[in-house]
Amino acid sequence: MDRREILDPSSADPSTPLNQLSPEFDAYRLGPGDALAATLPFYPELNFQATLDLEGNVIVPLAGVLSVEGLTLQQATDSIQTALNRYVINPQVDLILTAQRPVEVTITGEVVRPGVYPLAAPQLSTALLSAGGTTRLADLRTVRVRRTLTDGSVIEQNVDLYTPLREANAIPDVRLADGDSIIIPTLTSDAIADYDRNLIARSTISQQQIVIRVLNYSAGGRSVPGTINSINLPNGSNFLDALTAVGITPSTANLGEVALIRFDPQQGRAISQELDARDALLGDTSQDPPLENNDVVVVGRNFVSRVTYALNTFTQPFRDVLGFLLFFDSLADGANDLFGPGDNDN
Structure with missing residues (x-):
């Protein structure tokens, strides 16, 4: 389909x-592996617990083997009461599902x-x-x-x-x-x-961790200039969380121009947004957007312009997010060959 x-x-x-x-x-239907507990208030000696076997049967005291596969709890209750009615008077049965298969x-x-x-x-x-x-x-x-x-x-x-x-x-x-x-x-x-x-x-039903790549071509921080760092962050993290995770700070790098690049699956292209991390640190929320899985952060003023140029001249759309990520992996592997020596943006 x-x-x-x-x-x-x-x-x-x-x-x-x-x-x-x-x-x-809403009607749950019983099947092999379901566990039941039956209580008979007027005949407690007939109380029983049973698990449906591979054929969907249970063993009922006095009545013997009884098939309840495909029945709702109410239908199974009626079936057990009917079977026991041959042996006792008014066999009221309370049936509950104790474990679902x-x-x-x-x-x-x-x-x-x-x-x-x-x-x-x-x-x-x-x-x-x-x-x-x-x-x-x-x-x-x-x-x-x-x-x-x-x-x-x-x-x-x-x-x-x-x-x-x-x-x-x-x-x-x-x-x-x-x-x-x-x-x-x-x-x-x-x-x-x-x-x-x-x-x-930020909810418990969404992807709990996202992977962000930080391509740092600026000196400073815990990463080596010209390398790409893959970091795991909690879903719901923001742009500054990624910079903090790799140890890039205003004292070690020029953060006036940083690029956040994201793959757009509908267009098959990379969408680039230039951000000012210093403004983000000062509380400008417009410069601290939420991150998405597989986002790429590029640090280094001159390198940002070169990456942006490369993306603009890359006319073929990416087939999928894997092609998008491989593009940036290739930049990290051969940044000097592709763009020439990177400038120190301190």
Whole structure:
């Protein structure tokens, strides 16, 4: 299936409000590995605990082997009561699920590592973290969960994770079933203005760590001039956090002109923004933007202009973010050959 088709939220059923689970979707159906506990208030000697075997059966006292696979808890309760009714009068049964079987789900779209994941705790938030968390391009207002029922039909549920986070409420933690597909749509360019990506970056369901490259061609700091440093920062970090991490300070480098360069996947090109780190240190938030995964920071006034020139003359779009990163790795590996000796910007 085409990725854009999968991620198109317009195909979702508009009749199902966000975070209001449809009855069929909310109904958990038992399967092999589920653990049950049954209590009979009037016949405590018949209380039992059981785990569904590979055939979906449990052993009920007096009644023997009983298949409950594919049933909801209420349906299984009714089935057990019917079976026991042959042996005792009015066998009221209270049935609870004590342990849910592990499930395997498919996660696609804007997560760090799309793929198939086994989950011991089958909740939506657990699934997102198993896939490395959501990316900065994720639109969490219409997360979609698809489920195939036993009759082969497919149902879909929209889940809004963004609004509860924005309003400081608990996020809906949908219980997943084996075979579910989770689709994280991409945030469209016209929706970015109304979407607080920095809030999501600091949440527990987003990518927890981002990788930033700092290409330093200025003397000073803990890095060697002309080298590139890959640093891990908490998601939600800002521009100054990257400079601090590599030990670049105003006393050791000229920070009046620093470039923040970012790969734009829609254009396939690098977008460069020149910043004044000194102004950022003085509290100018416009000069201290939030960072994104795979951002590149270039330090050194003359080197910034040379890198910018190289990007402007590089007419072919980058195929993906890997090509973008390899471009900067090549600059670090052969900066002198490509641009001539770097100036000391102290």
